[in-house]
Amino acid sequence: MRSNWSEGVEFLAGGRIGGGEGGVMAAKAAGNQMVPLAVLLKRELTSEKIEKPEILHGQASQRKKGEDFTLIKSDCQRIPGDGVTTFSVFALFDGHNGSAAAIYAKENLLNNILCAIPSDLSRDEWLAALPRALVAGFVKTDKDFQTKEHTSGTTVTFVIIDGRVVTVASVGDSLCILESAEGSIYYLSADHRLEVNEKEVERVTASGGEVGRLNIVGGVEIGPLRCWPGGLCLSRSIGDMDVGEFIVPIPHVKQVKLSNAGGRLIISSDGVWDALTFEMTLNCSRGLSADVAASQIVKEAVQVKGLRDDTTCIVVDILPLEKVTPTVPLPKRQGIGVFKHMFHRKSCESTSHSDGDYSEPDVVEEIYEEGSAMLAKRLEAEYPICNLFKLFICAVCQVEMKPGEGISVHAGLSQPGKLHPWDGPFLCQGCQEKKEAMEGKGPSRDYASRRSTGSE
Numbered sequence: 169m170r171s172n173w174s175e176g177v178e179f180l181a182g183g184r185i186g187g188g189e190g191g192v193m194a195a196k197a198a199g200n201q202m203v204p205l206a207v208l209l210k211r212e213l214t215s216e217k218i219e220k221p222e223i224l225h226g227q228a229s230q231r232k233k234g235e236d237f238t239l240i241k242s243d244c245q246r247i248p249g250d251g252v253t254t255f256s257v258f259a260l261f262d263g264h265n266g267s268a269a270a271i272y273a274k275e276n277l278l279n280n281i282l283c284a285i286p287s288d289l290s291r292d293e294w295l296a297a298l299p300r301a302l303v304a305g306f307v308k309t310d311k312d313f314q315t316k317e318h319t320s321g322t323t324v325t326f327v328i329i330d331g332r333v334v335t336v337a338s339v340g341d342s343l344c345i346l347e348s349a350e351g352s353i354y355y356l357s358a359d360h361r362l363e364v365n366e367k368e369v370e371r372v373t374a375s376g377g378e379v380g381r382l383n384i385v386g387g388v389e390i391g392p393l394r395c396w397p398g399g400l401c402l403s404r405s406i407g408d409m410d411v412g413e414f415i416v417p418i419p420h421v422k423q424v425k426l427s428n429a430g431g432r433l434i435i436s437s438d439g440v441w442d443a444l445t446f447e448m449t450l451n452c453s454r455g456l457s458a459d460v461a462a463s464q465i466v467k468e469a470v471q472v473k474g475l476r477d478d479t480t481c482i483v484v485d486i487l488p489l490e491k492v493t494p495t496v497p498l499p500k501r502q503g504i505g506v507f508k509h510m511f512h513r514k515s516c517e518s519t520s521h522s523d524g525d526y527s528e529p530d531v532v533e534e535i536y537e538e539g540s541a542m543l544a545k546r547l548e549a550e551y552p553i554c555n556l557f558k559l560f561i562c563a564v565c566q567v568e569m570k571p572g573e574g575i576s577v578h579a580g581l582s583q584p585g586k587l588h589p590w591d592g593p594f595l596c597q598g599c600q601e602k603k604e605a606m607e608g609k610g611p612s613r614d615y616a617s618r619r620s621t622g623s624e
């Protein structure tokens with residue numbers, strides 16, 4: 169992206185007139201050529217007056233087992249009661265072996281995420297803290313649910329939209345894709361089916377799991393790759409207390425910033441993705457309003473494969489900011505089916521919002537992406553460090569700990585020592601035990617084998 173900075177400057181200086189805050193600043197910049205770009209960017213980044221694009225959504229579902237659930241909330245507030253700091257949540261939970269885990273996650277996950285974010289953050293700090301809070305919220309929800317002795321599990325695709333910043337946390341195989349206004353397709357979630365995810369097969373195997381297919385008489389292997397004990401096809405989920413603890417709830421998190429031109433998100437359960445490719449999904453719904461599009465996608469999927477599974481789709485349209493008329497030509501529209509991988513991974517993914525973070529017009533900017541299953545790595549945050557590491561609060565479950573009780577996320581249970589704030593974040597005993605179990609270092613569970621039935 170850096171190679172195109174000069175084009176970006178031209179656009180900033182002369183392009184957007186009369187738009188949101190950015191537009192106003194751009195007009196001022198045109199009158200005073202001496203304002204350095206970095207200063208402009210800094211002003212934009214620190215401004216609390218963020219353009220709020222209009223968001224329209226629709227959802228549709230056809231039930232087979234009744235294990236798909238959705239959560240849609242358009243009125244969440246970063247600062248409760250102020251009515252200004254609003255953000256939207258769109259989440260899909262595809263349960264398996266019953267619906268208890270999906271229902272539990274739907275009812276508790278959002279709150280667990282928000283409780284992991286300190287209350288005194290600016291918008292930029294809040295967005296920077298979000299990936300870490302998502303990890304804490306997913307792990308807490310899983311840990312709490314596992315005390316309930318249910319064996320069901322669920323995928324989660326959790327989308328938070330604040331202004332033009334879209335943050336997606338996912339475990340399992342309910343995927344979320346984005347089609348930007350200029351027609352590029354971006355994958356915002358990970359696919360945690362063992363069948364397609366070699367890295368996860370390696371991780372599961374290294375943590376003591378066995379990966380293979382069902383064996384039928386005569387040594388013939390059938391069906392998708394599963395891991396044992398448990399026989400789950402997924403390597404990550406919430407719930408599933410009767411499978412190996414290497415099936416972790418640590419989400420893949422991706423955060424992007426859309427251009428002013430907006431885009432369309434499609435979040436669907438595997439009932440859709442087993443039947444339709446990404447192109448088919450977008451093609452059959454292009455030009456339709458969000459609610460009609462969601463119905464059309466579900467209808468197409470069921471037509472192709474029949475109703476073999478719960479089939480759910482949420483379509484979210486992030487509309488272009490009003491009165492924005494770019495004067496530079498839009499990038500040439502890509503042919504349908506041409507998938508672009510335009511994201512440039514940064515050397516340090518967790519430090520975002522630096523002066524180098526500049527979004528080109530009409531290009532989706534990647535702010536953050538991390539999919540590691542290592543809790544210590546995921547709870548690290550360089551910014552805003554002083555607000556995030558609290559010596560006596562567990563970084564996962566937020567429980568208050570007595571002095572000397574917390575364990576540094578970097579230490580093992582066997583080596584607790586004197587704690588310093590810079591050793592943080594800290595975990596309570598229970599969360600530390602869960603961390604070790606997820607890394608294959610804990611005592612193994614008493615598993616009930618599901619090898620004969622398997623599970624989706």
Ligand SMILES: [Zn+2]
Nearest residue numbers: 562565596599
């Ligand atoms: Zn804890």
